[in-house]
Amino acid sequence: MSSKAVQTLNNEVLPFLEEHNTPIKTILTDNGRDYCGRKDQHPFELFLQLKDIEHRITKVKRPQSIEFVERLHRTLIDEHFRDAGSTNFYETVDEMEKDFQIYLNLYNYERSYQCRNMNGRTPYQVSKKEYEN
Structure with missing residues (x-):
């Protein structure tokens, strides 16, 4: 299994x-x-x-079902992987992982978003509020 x-x-x-x-x-x-x-x-x-x-x-061929995940993937590629890949040279996977963790911390805890349901909050703030209710 x-x-x-x-x-x-x-x-x-x-x-x-x-x-x-x-x-x-x-x-x-x-x-x-x-x-x-x-x-x-x-x-x-x-x-x-x-x-x-x-x-x-999710429904087949309905990316709207998971639009937040699709948007996250696009953001990660556009903001982190393309940028980091063109400006940094990683000698080890650990170095790449460390850089990615720094970006994820910024994305989840420090940067606010204005899109639907976010209202200027970070992803962490939104998820925390959802589970407190």
Whole structure:
């Protein structure tokens, strides 16, 4: 039952959310084979059942379903990877990871956004408020 999606969720995502006292009740994924399959056989589906987490799936060819994730990907590429890749020379993956963590800290905790539902807040402020209610 080896699945990269299960390993990431179990070893990184859930511990991080638990550390921040943020329970997860539902997860939204695309229809990729890493996430979807027969509920009684697929590793990701079975893991979610064990953790009592509802699995919702985006509609096919409807990127609006996960527009925030799509926007994050575009922002990461435009603001970090293209910029860092053209101005920095990394000798190790650890150096690249450290630089990326600095950017993620800025993105999540220091920089406010004006887009829908953000209202000048950081992603951390928005998520914290959602779970306090």
